[in-house]
Amino acid sequence: MINYKVTRNIVCNYILWWQGLVGEKKYIGKDGVLQYIRHIGCIQYDPVDICGKNADIVLQSRVVEYSKNMLEELLYEQKQLIDCYDKNLSIIPSSNWKYFQYAKKNFKEYYKNMKNTELIINDINEKIKRKKYVCSKDIESEYKTDWGWGDTKISRVVLELMHREGELVVHHKIGNIKYYAYAKDYLSNETFDSQNAFFSREEYLEWRVYMRIVAVGALWNRGSDAWIGIDMNANERDNAIYNLLQNNKIVEIHLSDEKFPLYIPEEAEATFVQIVNGNKNVAARMEFIAPLDSILWDRKLIEMLFDFNYKWEIYTPSLKRQYGPYILPILYNDGFIGRIELIHNKEEKSLFIKNIWMEKDVEIDSRIKENYCDCISRFMKFNKCTQINGLTNLA
Known part of the structure; x- marks a missing residue:
């Protein structure tokens, strides 16, 4: 394994190249949207819309002739993408949905053990069977619970937890209102079947850590918001990075004046070497x-x-x-x-x-x-x- 020792500027140029943010845009139209999200693995969703929603601004900065309807079509018509709790609520390739089984399985017992949920769960199931999809406004409930930013209708909380657990998926949105359907009815059998995605929690955590490195382009082994949404401690992160290095899934990069090494995906190494050698000339942007x-x-x-x-x-x-x-x-x-x-x-x-x-x-x-x-x-x-x-x- 080559021991790379490089400057900050080289790493900056590499990250911008990996992110599709330097030179001529290489992602074009709706196919480019899908290509980019498959490349990066995850873009974060946020409903705030002051000058465009976060996911749309991300894509606008990388995709030629991007329009907001492209993402909606890929999510809810073509089902190539799916809403999933990754880095908080995110948009991922549908083919990756099954890999989140270890993150999903802890939520079912949580919402079933909450107070005042049995009737709500029954109401949700009855309405979905009848209407195919449901939103929180369709579920009558007088109860509220503390949920992140304050008291929230318990029906909304249960729907979100059933989504996180994997029983439900977002069928579509109207504005910022999410409508949920059964995952087994919405997804293909191949996508829905997650029984053999990983053999152990350790294998699952390695994949999650690897995908975060992919999403950013380069990360170090430090506490960081970049790890939000992965239920692991520092020792588990250490082990995941060690195993990824041993299996040649990631490459270690050293900066001359920084004690923490950085890690990049193995498939980026060839282009990283070109950047080190000064063989990547790019247009202003x-x-x-x-x-x-x-x-x-x-x-x-x-x-x-x-x-x-x-x-x-x-x-x-x-x-x-x-x-x-x-x-x-x-x-x-x-x-x-x-x-x-x-x-x-x-x-x-x-x-x-x-x-x-x-x-x-x-x-x-x-x-x-x-x-x-x-x-x-x-x-x-x-x-x-x-x-x-x-x-x-x-x-």
């Missing part, structure tokens, strides 16, 4: 990056590599925010040069540029201005805007 984009999952790693400190401040009290509730990092070529606050007014079909903050020492030249105008134009088209307001020009 600018993108606005979604707040929950997988490239940002490990904020400490991003700060170490790119010297860019980012925090999603949507849940930060307004008086304590440094920037704003929904700020998109601005990626240009091989680094982050700033952040932007965009607001989509659906009634007026307008895109409002509320604020722009450039990083210190960034010199705004004609190429940056040209790429910025192109990026804004694509973002307007993505949100079907006919006009633009606010800070339309870079200083």
Whole structure:
């Protein structure tokens, strides 16, 4: 096994290449959406829509001529993708659904042991058998329970737990309302059958750790938000990474002035070597990056590599925010040069540029201005805007 010792800049260039965020876009249209999600394994879903939902912004930054209906069609018509609890609620290839059996099996006993759930479960089952799918509004319940962000109708909680357990899947959404159906009726037999996906918990954790490395492009063996959703402790993570290295599933990378090594997928090694040797020339490009984009999952790693400190401040009290509730990092070529606050007014079909903050020492030249105008134009088209307001020009 080769012992790679490289600079931060090389790792940055590699991650951007792996993420499809550098040079000419290689993912095109709806086929490109499916190709990218199969490549990366998972994109995080969030219902907040200020200038586009997180998953849509992720895809807009990578896929030529992306439109929001493409994701809906792949999820609920073609069933090539599926909503699944991976990095919180995420979108994954349907073929990967069966691999989450160890994450699913703990939830059934949890919701069946909750108070006041027996009648609700019976009501859910009766309505799905009659209507094929159901949402929380269809289930009558006077009870509430503490669920993450406060008191929530217990019917909604039970539906979400039945989804996490794998008995239900999201059949479709209307706005942010999820409609659930039986997984056995919705999925193909091959996808639904998860009996022999893994032989042990250790094998399952190795796969989960490997897929997180794939989703980011490179990770280190440290506590990180990048591991959210994987029920494991530090020792289990150590063992998973050790076994992945022993089985040549991942490659270890060392930085000259960083004590923690990084790990990349084995299939990325050949291109990584090309980047090390300087054989990857790319065209200039600018993108606005979604707040929950997988490239940002490990904020400490991003700060170490790119010297860019980012925090999603949507849940930060307004008086304590440094920037704003929904700020998109601005990626240009091989680094982050700033952040932007965009607001989509659906009634007026307008895109409002509320604020722009450039990083210190960034010199705004004609190429940056040209790429910025192109990026804004694509973002307007993505949100079907006919006009633009606010800070339309870079200083």
